Amino acid sequence: KAGVTQTPRYLIKTRGQQVTLSCSPISGHRSVSWYQQTPGQGLQFLFEYFSETQRNKGNFPGRFSGRQFSNSRSEMNVSTLELGDSALYLCASSSPWDSSYNEQFFGPGTRLTVL
């Protein structure tokens, strides 16, 4: 079974631009969560989507948004990029139909650098 895939793996943007990151969950998984990882703040939860609906949201400004498609693939968008948005963005998927529902499977991440 293929794992969680994230594209692109690396991205360089300048301040003020916007960016879209993509995540394809494990086949059959319907929940996708996004996390931001920075040296200063560590791993922080951004949001979770389940069956195309945002089910949970972290404490991030409205510049951070996401969506999920009918095939469970998810995108997150960051508008008006700031230097502090430079981070590793991780996507994780899980399945409520799996006995290990509590387990989240992480992708390799997208490294975003804002100049």
Add this chain to the structure above:
Amino acid sequence: AQSVTQLGSHVSVSEGALVLLRCNYSSSVPPYLFWYVQYPNQGLQLLLKYTSAATLVKGINGFEAEFKKSETSFHLTKPSAHMSDAAEYFCAVRGTASKLTFGTGTRLQVTL
């Protein structure tokens, strides 16, 4: 709100020595607890999880953790460290739906 605290941002052990990484949790309900490992430039890999089935949990790569409610702890151990264990380790607690709250991480260094 649920949270976890990892004591020690850096731990150094000799190859073959015991590995002990500490994690304490705060939760008003029985927690679901996890340990993840992250190698450089990679995502997170699940080492093990506690979901109330057993207090001693065995994971991959020879790691195990014991849930101690009286001490609100979920420390990660491995009897004998290997060079390939050098990585960053994160303790996490599951909150609402699938949301994970992570500790600040412990970087494990293994020396010869």
